[in-house]
Amino acid sequence: MDTRFFVIWMEEITAAVRAGRDHLTRLDAAIGDADHGTNLDRGFAAVAEALAARPPDTPGGVLVLAGSTLIRKVGGASGPLYGTAFRDMGKALGDAADVSAAELASALEAGLAGVRRLGGAEEGDKTMVDALAPAARAMARTVDAGGDPEEAFAAAAAAAEEGAKATVPLVARKGRASYLGARSAGHEDPGAASTALIVGALRAVATRRSPRSESRP
Amino acid sequence: MKKLINDVGSVVTDTLRGVAAAHPSLRVDIENKIIFRRDAPRPGKVGLVSGGGSGHEPLHGGYVGYGMLDAACPGEIFTSPVPDQIVRATTGVNGGAGVLHVVKNYTGDVLNFEMAAELSDDEGVEVARVLVDDDVAVRDSLYTAGRRGTGAAVFVEKIAGALAEAGAPLTEVVRVGREVNDRSRSFGVALSACTTPAAGRPTFELGEREIELGIGIHGEPGRTRAAHREARELVRIAMDAIDDDLPLSGETLVMVNGMGGTPLMELYIVFAEVAAYLKEKGATAARRLVGNHVTSLDMLGFSVTTCALTDELTRLWDAPVETPALRWGR
Incomplete structure (x- = not known):
């Protein structure tokens, strides 16, 4: 995967977040403060602007710029958390001009580690970690088993979606939903839902034939 | 929904325009969304910065002024401010005696203020924090985000602000701020x-x-x-x-x-x-x-x-204050 691939991934995320904005905000209204969709929409719109204004020349550069922009523009918990995830992924990729699925899988692990370090959440706390951790595991497993990138991203996306749905019965232990105690059960966590969109966008990039894409991933 | 707004996207900016027009005692940086005391930074005085999501007015911008905050950073509605904004406020009120961040205990506020504190430290500004977590409706636990910060933010800002105004060092301002929160x-x-x-x-x-x-x-x-x-x-x-x-x-x-x-x-x-x-x-x-x-x-x-x-807290509460939302004794 080259730099272009990662730019398209960001574009896919921007479009997916825009399309899912109201849904994410509704999920957040149920157990939070009704702003997750609008915040991420604002953040990824800013990412698109930043990438257009200062196009990075490595995959890692794309992710670091995306992460820094989210930290600068989003606010709330999701800005620093997603920002750190992308920055740590980008730093894990270093200066490589081309990235293998195995390298991306370990970068995703690095992003997950960053989120855990900053937010202190573990799996089962009803947060984005509940989608991101299974996604990282699924991607690594598929790559280890000799799967191609497309299969690895599809497995990661499916695991993230499953992880997000599995947050429904959980009682939140981190973030604003935790204030609700037992009443947070019965609702999907908005952060896990947006993580599923972001990983799902990776699958969409790998499977789509973009006329703007110079090289197939 | 019927609201007195121009556009959903410009609610915070339009609010700041109003604050700037109504309160000449404040200096409002509309572009960066920061409300400053007009005379900040005050040399030798500990600076006080707070912030949080918009929608809680007069918190925090209404408490900027003599004897209370030196700057406030309003975020989007119910969304914490971003680190850049907080760093700009922090360096803008630093009079050489360090800066206190008054932070309500919400994951977003805590994370963004932490990042801002690290960045401010890189710029040579000493930053300390008082975390406000007074809401008894949330049972505190090691395994959750902990209690929310609500009304005690006003008490902390007033009392710590009075001590800072009197020229106390950062360690003392932090101590009294934490004491107010604990009580x-x-x-x-x-x-x-x-x-x-x-x-x-x-x-x-x-x-x-x-x-x-x-x-x-x-x-x-x-x-x-x-x-x-x-x-x-x-x-x-x-x-x-x-x-x-x-x-x-x-x-x-x-x-x-x-x-x-x-x-x-x-x-x-x-x-x-x-x-x-x-x-x-x-x-x-x-x-x-x-x-x-x-x-x-x-x-x-x-x-x-x-x-x-306590006697000390009462004396500091009674000390003069002059902000849009609280004013007495001056």
Whole structure:
């Protein structure tokens, strides 16, 4: 995967977040403060602007710029958390001009580690970690088993979606939903839902034939 | 939804335009969303910076001025400010004696202020933090985000601000700020949810005879839903929750706070019951605030915040203050 691939991934995320904005905000209204969709929409719109204004020349550069922009523009918990995830992924990729699925899988692990370090959440706390951790595991497993990138991203996306749905019965232990105690059960966590969109966008990039894409991933 | 706004996207900016026009004692950086004291930075004085989501006015911008905050950073509605904004405020109020961040305990506020503190440190500004977590409706636990910060933010900003104004060093300002928080407790009740401009409808639905107990300040639902009842009983529920956590006694600073949509008349009815409750416990409402101080947009309801006073805290509370929302003695 080259730099272009990662730019398209960001574009896919921007479009997916825009399309899912109201849904994410509704999920957040149920157990939070009704702003997750609008915040991420604002953040990824800013990412698109930043990438257009200062196009990075490595995959890692794309992710670091995306992460820094989210930290600068989003606010709330999701800005620093997603920002750190992308920055740590980008730093894990270093200066490589081309990235293998195995390298991306370990970068995703690095992003997950960053989120855990900053937010202190573990799996089962009803947060984005509940989608991101299974996604990282699924991607690594598929790559280890000799799967191609497309299969690895599809497995990661499916695991993230499953992880997000599995947050429904959980009682939140981190973030604003935790204030609700037992009443947070019965609702999907908005952060896990947006993580599923972001990983799902990776699958969409790998499977789509973009006329703007110079090289197939 | 009927709101006095121009555009959903410009609510915060338009608010700041109004603040700038109404309060010449403030310097408002509209582009970067920072409200400064006009004379900041004051050489040799510890700077006080707070911030948080918009929608809680007058918190925090209404408390910028002599004897209180040096700068406030309003985020988007119910969303914490971003690190760049906080760093700019921090360096902008640094008079060489360091800067105190007053941070309400919400994951987003904590993370963004932490990042800003690290970045400010890189720029050579000494930053310390007082974390406000006074809401007894949230049971504290090592495994959760902990108690929310609500009404005690006003007390911390006033009392720590008075000490900073008197020229105390950062360590002392931090100490008194933490002491105020440790001695403060809050509990909130909602009769209705609030409507954020972006969502356009109430964040939760309450039936005609339903209320939410233990609400926060972001339109999030509380811990339990209950049947509506008379003010005296609602006050008893709130005060019992506070008293169970930190028994009320002696001279007490008390705030009865509207959530943004409650008539002042009803807040006085609530205050009468609060004062009677304190008397019953052998405590006195030695210092008092009644009004909209920490709001949740157009929510109907009230919160009570108490702080067990000491001689030092009383003296600092009484010290002169001149801000848009609190002013006396000057």
